[in-house]
Each structure stands twice: as C-alpha cells, then as structure tokens.
Amino acid sequence: MTTSREVRLKSRPVGMPKDSDFEVASVEVAAPAAGEVQVKNLYMSVDPYMRGRMYDRESYVPPFQIGKALEGGAVGQVVTSTDPKFQVGDLVNSMMGWREVFNAPGSSLFKIDPMGLPPQAFLGVAGMPGLTAYVGLLKIAGCKAGDTVFVSAASGAVGQIVCQIAKLKGATVIGSAGGAEKIAHLKEIGVDHAIDYRATSDLTAELAKAAPKGIDVYFENVGGEHLEAAIAVARPFARFAFCGMISQYNDTAPSPGPSNMIMVVGKRLRFEGFIVSDHGDVLPEFLSDMGGWIKDGKITWRETVDEGIAAAPGAFLKLFKGENIGKMLVKLS
Amino acid sequence: MTTSREVRLKSRPVGMPKDSDFEVASVEVAAPAAGEVQVKNLYMSVDPYMRGRMYDRESYVPPFQIGKALEGGAVGQVVTSTDPKFQVGDLVNSMMGWREVFNAPGSSLFKIDPMGLPPQAFLGVAGMPGLTAYVGLLKIAGCKAGDTVFVSAASGAVGQIVCQIAKLKGATVIGSAGGAEKIAHLKEIGVDHAIDYRATSDLTAELAKAAPKGIDVYFENVGGEHLEAAIAVARPFARFAFCGMISQYNDTAPSPGPSNMIMVVGKRLRFEGFIVSDHGDVLPEFLSDMGGWIKDGKITWRETVDEGIAAAPGAFLKLFKGENIGKMLVKLS
Structure with missing residues (x-):
C-alpha cells in the first residue's frame, strides 16, 4: 500500500472558485491489479477548461463529481507495471492529475518519448x-x-x-x-x-x-x-x-x-x-513539427510552477486572476 | 428624349427610414450613345441590404449619394440598342433600379434567358x-x-x-x-x-x-x-x-x-x-438547378408587388416592418 494525497471537489464553485471549494484527502493505493500500471505523478496541469467541468451540466466532457478527486492532465513515472507495454521508469501522460499516485489500465496511459525535453513540457509546449x-x-x-x-x-x-x-x-x-x-x-x-x-x-x-x-x-x-x-x-x-x-x-x-x-x-x-x-489525429504531425522547432531553438516557453498537491487549488485560481505566465503547473514530486 | 422618373436619396435616414428621406424626380433620357442600350424597367427590387448603403461609411459596396438616384436590381426590356449583343425586346437584369428608363453600356447588363418564367422571377427565385x-x-x-x-x-x-x-x-x-x-x-x-x-x-x-x-x-x-x-x-x-x-x-x-x-x-x-x-461563379449551376426545380414544380414562391415608381420608398419600408411575404417588388410598367 502506498499513501497518495488527492484534491477533491468539495462544493461547486459559484463565480470565482474559492479555496474552500476544494479539499485534500489521503487515500491508500493498493498494488496494481492485472493489466494495471502504478504511476507516481511528477507534474500535474491546471487548465482553464476545468472550470467548465465544475458546473453540473451537460457538456463535451462530463462534470466533476462532488467528493471525488478532480481529473486533468498529468505526467508521471511508472513505479510498478503488470502491463508488458510499460516498464518501471517510463514517463506517461494521463488524465489522472490532482493526485500523487494512482493505478490505471495501461490502455488509458500514453507513453512519452522524452525527445530530450523535461517531463513537464508534455503538459505544455509538447502537450x-x-x-x-x-x-x-x-x-x-x-x-x-x-x-x-x-x-x-x-x-x-x-x-x-x-x-x-x-x-x-x-x-x-x-x-x-x-x-x-x-x-x-x-x-x-x-x-x-x-x-x-x-x-x-x-x-x-x-x-x-x-x-x-x-x-x-x-x-x-x-x-x-x-x-x-x-x-x-x-x-x-x-x-x-x-x-x-x-x-x-x-x-x-x-x-x-x-x-x-x-x-x-x-x-x-x-x-x-x-x-x-477532437484532433488527436494531428498529434504525430504536431510532435514531429514541434520536436524539430524546439530542437532548432525556434520555439521557447515559460512556465509557472507551484509545488505540492496542496498547492493545486491555488494554482488553478491563478489562471483566472491572470497570475501565471506561460503554462501553469504543479510539481508533485 | 424620353422622360423617366427616378427615386433619389434626399437625406440619410436615422433609424427607420421615412418617406421624407426619399424624393421622386423626373429626368430626360437622351438616345443611347454608341455601345449603349436603352432599357425600360419592368420591375425593380427593394432589398434589406440597401439600408446599409444609405449610411455614409465604408463597406463592401459604396454608399448611396444624397441627391442621386438610388441603385438596385431591376429587370427591364431593351427599347433601343447600339450594342449588337442586345436586341429590342430583350429582357435584361441590371443594377439600375429605382428609375423607369435608363441608358447603360451593354457590358453592365445581364441578358436574361426567360426559361418560361415571368420577368420578375429574375429579381427573386431565379435572381x-x-x-x-x-x-x-x-x-x-x-x-x-x-x-x-x-x-x-x-x-x-x-x-x-x-x-x-x-x-x-x-x-x-x-x-x-x-x-x-x-x-x-x-x-x-x-x-x-x-x-x-x-x-x-x-x-x-x-x-x-x-x-x-x-x-x-x-x-x-x-x-x-x-x-x-x-x-x-x-x-x-x-x-x-x-x-x-x-x-x-x-x-x-x-x-x-x-x-x-x-x-x-x-x-x-x-x-x-x-x-x-462574391459567388457569381455559382450562377450557371444555380440557374440550371433552379430552372429544373421550378419546371418540376418543386419550388414555388410568393411575391408582394407595389405599383409605380412613387411606391418604391414605401415598398422598401415594408421590408423593415415585416409587411411583405416573399419577394418585395415594385412594378414599373
């Protein structure tokens, strides 16, 4: 068993979200079941579109549920794997952000070719x-x-x-x-x-x-x-x-x-x-172009990084206060 | 010389146009010069877009000028022609509406193939x-x-x-x-x-x-x-x-x-x-399709017709009062 902290939606925000709309909880993560992979998140993303999922309404993604961990982009490292497609140490992109450690079927993870970039780039410029x-x-x-x-x-x-x-x-x-x-x-x-x-x-x-x-x-x-x-x-x-x-x-x-x-x-x-x-088909072309542009120094970027899972709600709020420059990230380990 | 009445813009309307923003004047139309055609309008069109040309502002068509005859779609019959491409009696479409008779270069006129339709159809369903x-x-x-x-x-x-x-x-x-x-x-x-x-x-x-x-x-x-x-x-x-x-x-x-x-x-x-x-290139395809649909009885239409050049400003106002059903027309002769 591994202890993981996660951020849950405590109440649906009205207007600008408040810290009190979120809560941090600890959960025990068991060993991964057959076909599952255990991932330790390195960075999680906070994005403006997540605000939409905090309303209880029909949209192109289902709403977040009260009392449940939020979801969002994250980059992590495989710590245990029962899926032969993933090795310990692999970098993976997932929608299992807002938590430190999780188990998930290998099919829900996207293995990252690091392309010489820092892992969090796959939540930003290369993500x-x-x-x-x-x-x-x-x-x-x-x-x-x-x-x-x-x-x-x-x-x-x-x-x-x-x-x-x-x-x-x-x-x-x-x-x-x-x-x-x-x-x-x-x-x-x-x-x-x-x-x-x-x-x-x-x-x-x-x-x-x-x-x-x-x-x-x-x-x-x-x-x-x-x-x-x-x-x-x-x-x-x-x-x-x-x-x-x-x-x-x-x-x-x-x-x-x-x-x-x-x-x-x-x-x-x-x-x-x-x-x-809707445009996942463009991903290979994008990664090829973007990889080349970054390598050639033609694309640079800034990021704003807060540290620790407990900082995630505050990082999310910064988006709406305009307090981030470039990609807003939370470093988890 | 032929006498023709025309409708001029007397003042730029503010809000809903009023009868007093227009005036009817008589002009003498000389015999057509070389290359010109004299046309007697049968029907003229009033269209909502004309309201935009009554403002003095830059747009995709230049504004109407105070004291000058308005312009717009009209269907007429050739009465004299010095252009071998047009014969007396030909039906023509022009942008020389809001007047009874006019001279224009043949190049500014569009000869109509009547397709068995009444002439005013070329200001509506087939225009x-x-x-x-x-x-x-x-x-x-x-x-x-x-x-x-x-x-x-x-x-x-x-x-x-x-x-x-x-x-x-x-x-x-x-x-x-x-x-x-x-x-x-x-x-x-x-x-x-x-x-x-x-x-x-x-x-x-x-x-x-x-x-x-x-x-x-x-x-x-x-x-x-x-x-x-x-x-x-x-x-x-x-x-x-x-x-x-x-x-x-x-x-x-x-x-x-x-x-x-x-x-x-x-x-x-x-x-x-x-x-x-912007889509004049579609005209042949449109006329072919529409001609077939009308012939087969698949497209019908209504029109609202006022009579005489002096009725034109009132017909135009009907558009904004919602008093027309189908194409709003003015019959000129």
Whole structure:
C-alpha cells in the first residue's frame, strides 16, 4: 500500500472558485491489479477548461463529481507495471492529475518519448496546450505567411505557442496580455506588437493602431471586449479560431456578446470553435513539427510552477486572476 | 428624349427610414450613345441590404449619394440598342433600379434567358435572392440530407427559397416568421415546423421544442434573439450561414450580441458570413438547378408587388416592418 494525497471537489464553485471549494484527502493505493500500471505523478496541469467541468451540466466532457478527486492532465513515472507495454521508469501522460499516485489500465496511459525535453513540457509546449495552439492556428484558422494574427491571452500556455508558430509561418503577430511582465514575455518570444489590455481603455483603438490594415486571424482565448475588438478590426474574410473565453468562465449571469456581430456578414468573417480532443489525429504531425522547432531553438516557453498537491487549488485560481505566465503547473514530486 | 422618373436619396435616414428621406424626380433620357442600350424597367427590387448603403461609411459596396438616384436590381426590356449583343425586346437584369428608363453600356447588363418564367422571377427565385439562398445553404452551411435546418425570416424573398431547397435536399426545416399569414405561407411551402416569433416570449424554448435534438444548420437573416436561440439549440458542429441581420439595420446604437457566444467553443460551431456578389461563379449551376426545380414544380414562391415608381420608398419600408411575404417588388410598367 502506498499513501497518495488527492484534491477533491468539495462544493461547486459559484463565480470565482474559492479555496474552500476544494479539499485534500489521503487515500491508500493498493498494488496494481492485472493489466494495471502504478504511476507516481511528477507534474500535474491546471487548465482553464476545468472550470467548465465544475458546473453540473451537460457538456463535451462530463462534470466533476462532488467528493471525488478532480481529473486533468498529468505526467508521471511508472513505479510498478503488470502491463508488458510499460516498464518501471517510463514517463506517461494521463488524465489522472490532482493526485500523487494512482493505478490505471495501461490502455488509458500514453507513453512519452522524452525527445530530450523535461517531463513537464508534455503538459505544455509538447502537450495539450501546444497541440491546441497548433490545431487552432493552422487547422482551424488556416494561418499562412503574410497574415496579421491577433492572439488574446498571448502570454498563457496556449497563447505563447500560437504567437511563435504564427511567427514561424511568416505572420505578423499582435498579442494581448495584462501587465508589464507578460508584455516583456511577449517581446521575448518575438511578438511584433504587444498590447497591455489592462493599460488601455479602448482595446479596439489599440488593436487598430497595431494593425492599421486589419487582422486576418484571431485566436480567441478571452471573449468579451477582446472579441468585439477583433471583429471591429477584422479584414474581409478573416478567420477566428475560438479556443476559449476565460473572461467568462466564472460568470454567474450571461454577459452580453459583441455588439458588432452584424459585421460578420459584411466582412464575410468565419468563426469556428474547436476542442483539441477532437484532433488527436494531428498529434504525430504536431510532435514531429514541434520536436524539430524546439530542437532548432525556434520555439521557447515559460512556465509557472507551484509545488505540492496542496498547492493545486491555488494554482488553478491563478489562471483566472491572470497570475501565471506561460503554462501553469504543479510539481508533485 | 424620353422622360423617366427616378427615386433619389434626399437625406440619410436615422433609424427607420421615412418617406421624407426619399424624393421622386423626373429626368430626360437622351438616345443611347454608341455601345449603349436603352432599357425600360419592368420591375425593380427593394432589398434589406440597401439600408446599409444609405449610411455614409465604408463597406463592401459604396454608399448611396444624397441627391442621386438610388441603385438596385431591376429587370427591364431593351427599347433601343447600339450594342449588337442586345436586341429590342430583350429582357435584361441590371443594377439600375429605382428609375423607369435608363441608358447603360451593354457590358453592365445581364441578358436574361426567360426559361418560361415571368420577368420578375429574375429579381427573386431565379435572381439574387434565389442565388443567395442557394449559396448560403449549400456552399456556406453545407446543408445535407438528415440535417435539421433553422431559417429566420423564412417567409422572405431569400428565406422561402432556403426552406424549399433544404427540403429538396432531405433536411427537416424549421422556419420562423411573424404573423399568421406568413406562418400559413411556410406551411404551404413544406416547412416542417413554423414558429411565429411574435407569438412567443421565449424563442429558444420554441425552437428547442421544434428541434428536440438540436439544429445542424442556421440560416441567419435576422440577428438578435434569433441568433441567440440558434446558438442555444445548436448541435455540436452546427454550421451557421450569416446572410443578414434585418433586426439591426435601423439601429441607432449598437445592440448587444448573443449572450451565449461561449457555446461556440464547446459546441464547435462554425459561423460564416457571405455576400452573394462574391459567388457569381455559382450562377450557371444555380440557374440550371433552379430552372429544373421550378419546371418540376418543386419550388414555388410568393411575391408582394407595389405599383409605380412613387411606391418604391414605401415598398422598401415594408421590408423593415415585416409587411411583405416573399419577394418585395415594385412594378414599373
């Protein structure tokens, strides 16, 4: 028996989640059953989409259950294996985050080829956020050389990769983020125009100044006034990839949509929402491209790391307070 | 010399246009110059998009000018021709509506093959509105057999054709319109569920009742609460063709957008705006299909006809008051 701590949902958050909506509990993990693998998590991911699973509603993933451990991306190391496909010491990616140790069938684990990267990279640049950036920018928005691309939450786990892939593809990149440290980060990763949305009272005017000829692509992570500004400054036939709307995940009442939706007609805009889990077929191509870009030093990244399972709820809250730069992680061992 | 009356824009409307924003004037039309054709208009079209050209702003078509004759689709007959491609008596489609007689270079006229149809059909079912329906439903929204299709302004010039093409393609069709006469029209043209939006206080609930499994396609003609309802009731991967938003053309202040835009992400919706004039390449295919459908009695249509050039401003206003069923036309001779 091994003792493992896990984070459970104690109550469904109303508005911005509070520490008291979570609880840490200890459980005893038995030896793995036949076909199972025991994994010790090294890092777990906290992601904005998890907020959606805290509501009790129908969605593309089922809601978290009160009193049960939360779930999410994690990278761990195999400590015991009864599945011949996994050896002790193997690195694996799973959806069994928010806990220290777990048993799972080998079929639910994804063995990681480390590619010379630190393990937590497979929760960020080489993991789900990286794939999200790749799919959204290239497959959904069809970004190409010469495009002017606007990225909101540009300094976040996904945004920082979107910006750099767009630059690699020959686009001009405008990134928005809040605060001087994030703006400095955007400049480090080669963003052409960094907009501190907290420092402006007129985001549309700022965006129009950065993109005097308009934008061809918008990578939507934020919603609200960011979306309205992007519509206002869009060129004809601009493509918008809708990845998320973090500004609205904690809303307790519906917030009005963009007041300029009518421009979708005259400008012939295309909006398309996507969920990365629909695009698993792109993973091999993504890992090949991304592995090469990282090796060649063409993609860099930042991460914000808190330590210990008990820090996980706080790390999750940082996402909504904008306190992370790059990928937000919790180091578990 | 021939005397022709024409309708001019007297002042830019603020909000709902008024009769006093227009004036009727008489002009003398000389014999056509070399290469020109003189045309006597039989019917002229009034279309919602014309409202946009009454604002003094940049758009995909230049604004109308104060004191000048308005422009728009018209079907006329050649009365004199110095262009060998046009014979006296030929039917032609032009953008020289809002006037009785005009001269124009042959290159700006489109000779009509009557296909056994009345001339005004080329301003409706076999003209721009028909092509708009065809392009939006089939090329933009990719409607296919088994889809559930929601059409707003379903009894209008475009909507009535969208509904029937969707039925022809094997879709289930839900149409919304205002008032009992329009609802009766929708039933006549084979719409499966007709929603009188004026008779309900909860359009989303009505739509959900008509489409318990959700909608796959939304043909957007209206905006506002129609769009919000369509988003709420959309199935995953639904496609929205944005053709127009007549509810907003006379707004004097921006109106809030749909409060559920966040669903675009989780439902992976695709919105796409379009302008029919970008799709002239589809015209031959459209005329071939539509000609066959009409001949086989598979497509029917209604029209609302006012008489005489002086009636044109009033006919235009009817569009925004919802007083037309099917294509709104003005008979000029």
